[in-house]
Amino acid sequence: MGISQNGDLPLLSIHGFKPLDLDDLREQVHQTMDFIMDYYKKVESFPVLPSVQPGYLRHLLPATPPAEPTTFDAILCDLHRAILPGLTHWASPNFFAYFPATLSSAALAGDLLASAFNPVAFTWLSSPAATELESLVLDWLAHLLRLPSCFLSSSASAATRGGGVLHNTTSEAMLCTLVAARDAALRRSGGFAAAISRLVAYGSDQTHSTFFKACRIAGFDPANVRSVPTRSESDFSLEPARLRAAMAADAAAGLVPAYVCATVGTTSSTAVDPVGPISEVAAEFGAWVHVDAAYAGSACVCPEFRQYLDGVERANSVSFSPHKWLLTCLDCTCLWVRDTRLLTGPLGTDPEYLKNGPSESGSVVDLKDLQVGVGRRFRSLKLWMVIRTYGVANLQAHIRSDVEMARRFEGMVRSDRRFEVVVPRRFALVCFRLMPRGGMVEAQADKENRRLLEMINASGRAYITHTVVGRMYVLRFAVGSTLTEERHVASAWELIKKKADELLGVEVSPVPNI
């Protein structure tokens, strides 16, 4: 390399820094893969929930960034020394907390490719393949879930403009549809100043907290966001009659019902709101219906679970998160809407620096106009690779295996008369508790179950979380972490029984190390 035209020295001879040197790349990924393989081999033996104290990391890593490079070996050492001890091991087969965040080798490979290509598909032109693969894969998943054709972009015409988009979380899907519904309601109610304070959004007391937060973000008056009470008699689902009563009261008071969130598989107990009847009620008031199937949507790839989406043909939008239960790792939420124009209205932008022929022709979708941000990862790649690599049959087997493991766990709980299953199990979550013993008030039962949970989690050999349904403190056992096999479920049950023995003061005979 010689001196350039204008006499300047070649830059590489000035510093020589190549952040994407191919030898470095191969070596670093190779070392990283060794680390990951080793991690997966050992993760079963790690305490699922770490025992570190708040602030622990500041004692292990320097407070200021290093001036000079560090060897990759030293970085991986620090991962072992400082990061792993503070990780909650979501990938552990003994992880039964929250809902699982599942992954797969195909998703890891797909996400690596997305990082390597690193296109920013805000407009079609800025990466046609990324935009078109996203539309295609969302149509594939819509087929899998047997969504009505009004949600497919391949069925879109001048009259119907359905389609899908990948968001990072359900919250973003809710927020974008709330904004669409809000602006539609404002248009028919006299405009912003006249109506913004009168718009109302509805969920149940089981709807995810992020719905209420999304309403706040979207500028709904917090006083106008309803949480309709549910009952154990209805399995904690949103009852259409109660919804109608709430909407009618608001309408009578001069308010404008604008949005209803129906949940298929609530976070507490996987309750299912009846989508069809709820949509009928909402239609009476002209309100938007969004179906949040974040967790249970994945199960609907199996025909036997599809019934829970019945009525979705009447909804305005539906979302679910393959990063939860469809093996795609974070983050990956699918949103379908019946009319994309209602989203691109409030969310569309057209700055000069992004103007281009295809966008102006109207023949393409610019996905930035269906989401909060402008930038976006090539998320469809991992989803496409998961579906291709495994095929529908394996995805169904994956769901069925988790559900079957949960069914067996439920059987174990039912076989021990100290415990009860609190709500019917529908998918792969079992909600159970120690029953109140003779003369015990509920508050005492809650305290005992809370203590049991603490003892289980402190053991490090399983991680389970809790909820409160029907005023009862309940343990949630969510089967589905990718590496979980039957033996882990069985071990967890042995652990739970042993801790119950300890808690209830039963003389404990030696238990084999599980």
Next chain:
Amino acid sequence: MGISQNGDLPLLSIHGFKPLDLDDLREQVHQTMDFIMDYYKKVESFPVLPSVQPGYLRHLLPATPPAEPTTFDAILCDLHRAILPGLTHWASPNFFAYFPATLSSAALAGDLLASAFNPVAFTWLSSPAATELESLVLDWLAHLLRLPSCFLSSSASAATRGGGVLHNTTSEAMLCTLVAARDAALRRSGGFAAAISRLVAYGSDQTHSTFFKACRIAGFDPANVRSVPTRSESDFSLEPARLRAAMAADAAAGLVPAYVCATVGTTSSTAVDPVGPISEVAAEFGAWVHVDAAYAGSACVCPEFRQYLDGVERANSVSFSPHKWLLTCLDCTCLWVRDTRLLTGPLGTDPEYLKNGPSESGSVVDLKDLQVGVGRRFRSLKLWMVIRTYGVANLQAHIRSDVEMARRFEGMVRSDRRFEVVVPRRFALVCFRLMPRGGMVEAQADKENRRLLEMINASGRAYITHTVVGRMYVLRFAVGSTLTEERHVASAWELIKKKADELLGVEVSPVPNI
């Protein structure tokens, strides 16, 4: 594996599907890495902007998902056949469009690890290491940018509650701070119903379109979002006097100035709004000031560019995107706020199923309360690994090298009297155009430059985008794609000159293949 307790068959014998089989994982990542290495070796030779037509992918891939598994070889074949021809090659060294989306081997390795661990750090407890590394790395970057200590979580106390969070895009950072500012303004103005229609947000006509969109999402009346005009005499920066005039007029009309967005490095032309003086004006009206340094923030790791953030100590929040110019691949935006409590107020949630001891103790940060969603990737890992692997000195060298390449390109443009540099170059973006020739009106010059851009991009040998500043159609040449070296910049200039020759009808002598 035998028959289980209750007589059920072991599940693995039922289907045997293991989505995270370690042999598959090693093999698939190995094949993927071969693909990626091959891609990087060849990417320089690919047309940067693909020539596919809208809908091209539907002709190449099946319309419905496959029932059965596909071999990984076949999937990689499809990547070659169907995806690569439709990719806009952001990783190409000949990519000079938009702003670069940079990456590095360390970021790829870090992101792979994040996918493999796949923790969902909504609360501290759900993954202490992910939460604590995020706080630490944001403090590191704050040190690097010499942000005042009020933005550091390590300096937080009962009185000051500064801190940072990683978002996926600048849009999310703007949205969250808009919601915080909105609710603060509502509190001091009589509450939601009384004031929501009176809140006003301010940017300039150069502020990114996503700001105006974020205002709409956050429920600001579109009629109350101001785009203050800029002038070429002030290098298209937001002038404090004009801002004051706009705010005063609104205040006099009974409106409530709530938020000002100051940009350091606008998208069109890398204009820099004067953060200090703007903050002074905003303070007169009690409005929040957010500093959007999405692109140019990365440059501020070099002391010689830090001046552009002067005054940030008076702002309420500041964000920049390492996924743009700091080698971390998508998506990764840093947001710092002076008082995290103003975010956790409107964005905080506390559902029963996430309640836990550390959160209740108040001794930890739950990052879900500083963002739109609940779920979140372990994004800090790649950022930490980039800083560790390269060290501050190399990050500075990386920025300086890009800026130097842009400076040299600017010199080339200036040396050709057919062209002019339209706005002063500050970072690594050069805005230039063919000057209007004798008697040509501006509209003709615009048309000529548009045609030149089309010819350059149609060649496939470089990708450049445009903007309009000061009513002029201008070509944007953004240096900084990770693989770009001096020779690519020189080749791009030769290409531009050649296309200008063709366009202007100069007799073309044979040009060596570049």
